[in-house]
Amino acid sequence: FADIFRNNCLNIGVLPVQVSPEYLEEIFRAIEANPNALLEVNLPEQTITIKATGSQESFDINPYKKANMTNGFDDIDYLLNIKEQIREFAGNRPL
Incomplete structure (x- = not known):
C-alpha cells in the first residue's frame, strides 16, 4: 500500500493488511475452493489465517x-x- 492510503485507512479504523504475493495466491485458492472461506485477522498477534487450512502469515x-x-x-x-x-x-x- 502507499503510505497515505495505509495511514488514511488506519485513521478511520480500517486495518490494511499487506501479505506476500505467495500468501495472496493461497487466499485466492482457498476462496476458489470455497467462496465462503473465512480469514481471521488477529491484530494483537499480527497474523492473518486462512481458517480452512490453518495457513498463517504475519503482518506489520x-x-x-x-x-x-x-x-x-x-x-x-x-x-x-x-x-x-x-x-x-x-x-x-x-x-
Whole structure:
C-alpha cells in the first residue's frame, strides 16, 4: 500500500493488511475452493489465517497505530488518554 492510503485507512479504523504475493495466491485458492472461506485477522498477534487450512502469515503495523486500534482510539482519543502525562511534561519544561 502507499503510505497515505495505509495511514488514511488506519485513521478511520480500517486495518490494511499487506501479505506476500505467495500468501495472496493461497487466499485466492482457498476462496476458489470455497467462496465462503473465512480469514481471521488477529491484530494483537499480527497474523492473518486462512481458517480452512490453518495457513498463517504475519503482518506489520506501526506500534502506535496498533495500540490505538486495539483500544478503539483515534489520535485525539490517544492525546486525551495521556493528558496528565502531557501536563506533567509541560510543567517540567522551562519557559
